[in-house]
Amino acid sequence: MRAIVIDDEKPAQLHLERLLRSDGRITPVQCFSTARDGLQFLAKERVDVVFLDIGMPEMNGLEAAEYIQQLDQSIRIIFVTAYADYAVEAFELHALDYVLKPMSSTRLAKTIDRIVGTMSYKEQVAVTAEVLESETLPEDLDIGVPGLLTFKHLDIFRSLDQGAKKHKWRTTKSQELFAFLFHHRGEWVSKEILLDKLWGDVSQDKGLTHLHTSVYQIRKLLKEWSMTGKLEYNMNRYRLLPGNLVSDVEQFEQAMVYTMITSDNVNDLRHMVPLYRADYLEEHDYHWAQAKARELRRKYTGLVMDIARWDMMHGRGKEAIEQLTELQEREPYAEEICRLMMEVYASMNDQQGILRLYHSFKLVLNEDLGHQPEPETSKLYQNLTQK
Structure with missing residues (x-):
């Protein structure tokens, strides 16, 4: 399935685009910052789904939805909003669903499940076949046995x-x-x-x-x-x-008994990272699995950060940044990840990297959550940029 995102907030666009690519069932074709630009695209191009922010200037999402339905009634509209009060009005316009900011991967997965449920049988077979065909097993999992x-x-x-x-x-x-x-x-x-x-x-x-x-x-x-x-x-x-x-989770947990990263275990621990494709049973949203999921997520975050610190101490700053960038995509609001990334950039004498990272992180926090970085993060930034 093809989708476009219409949202006047760039960080929100990027966050939703990352979540869609991670899920894999919907391809984000393009992002637009205004409803008018999105409508112009829809007048020429065919898509299946539109993720539409309600609270935009000039033409808001509710008005844009009316035009989208006039262009093509088969398009599934998903409203994205920071306010639950919009829900009733949204569904009166026949929106398929609405999601609240900041969006989580679990909530988005439920929305995509609902989208797939509205498709015709012929469409479902095509999408399912595509997902199964593209699915691969982690190399670290021995499939010589079940x-x-x-x-x-x-x-x-x-x-x-x-x-x-x-x-x-x-x-x-x-x-x-x-x-x-x-x-x-x-x-x-x-x-x-x-x-x-x-x-x-x-x-x-x-x-x-x-x-x-x-x-x-x-x-x-x-x-x-x-x-x-x-x-x-x-x-x-x-x-x-x-x-x-x-099982992948058993292999992962068995590796998590390490006390510190050393030259003897670092490569084995690197092989554990790809096992963590997403949170434990994330797509199912089983309430009884949530505590375990949080525990495993903490262990995964700690593992990646420990490996990144080891790489930083051994002159592998570029590799550390690559790992931490991927981790930050999973945890875009995590202060400790931002701080470690700044330390890695400092070890590489990359002042521009520190500046870009901090201001990007500060913008995401402000735009998505209305927060400012923690004092510890701001102080570290000031110390590293004053040198």
Whole structure:
């Protein structure tokens, strides 16, 4: 799918563009700072989705939406706003969805799910095929045995002569049940907890039916894919033993026991960075996984920063900046990342790099959050630029 972004705030444009490219299902074709420029583009070019800021000068997003619908009623309009009060008015104009600033990758993923849900069957098949065809496995994950990916999205792969095959889940609940049991792998989980966490919105009888069906599907998967793991049941409790299933999160966590970066472990730790494709089970937005996701995100941020510090101390400033720039795209408002990047630029005697970074960071904070940098960040900037 093709999309354009219309927003008078440049940092907001760039942030949304990064999130769209990270998700991969929608291609941002172009960004516009005024509604009139966007409308001129739409009069000549065909797109599927328009991300439209409501609060723009001259012509606001609500007025622009009327013109967009006149041009092409099939275009899906997603309003982007800093104020929830606009929601009612937005939906009266038949907007598909609205998202609040600052936008998160999880919220955007839900919006894209909704967009895909409105597509015709023919369109969905084309988009799905494109996503599956472009998907690749992290090199650090051994797929010679069944492999499980949990960063970003839950997927199970097995190796074949012609490549890797991904398991197609029969239902989203069987997928969530597997994710929940793997999350608690090796531990007994009562039937009551499973019903409450996964089927709390339906009657107990219906929940039990769904639970039993999902358990059957998981056991069938384990058997058909020749996994040595087991889904055990005892005294109204379930337990998943992963067996020969290799997971990205286990590999990542095993590497996170290091105490410091050394010449002996730095290369092995570098190989762990690509495993972290996105937050733990991010696209599913499982509420029970959020605490674990925050913990893993802290470890990932710490790992990248530790490697960058090691590179800085060993004269690899350029490599450190590349790593930290990618990390900053995930954490655009993180003060500690900004401070470390300034220190790296200082180690390279790059005063212009410090100036560009600080003022760009300050602009993003002000435009997106209405904040100023922390005193510690401002003081470091002043100290480094006064030398």
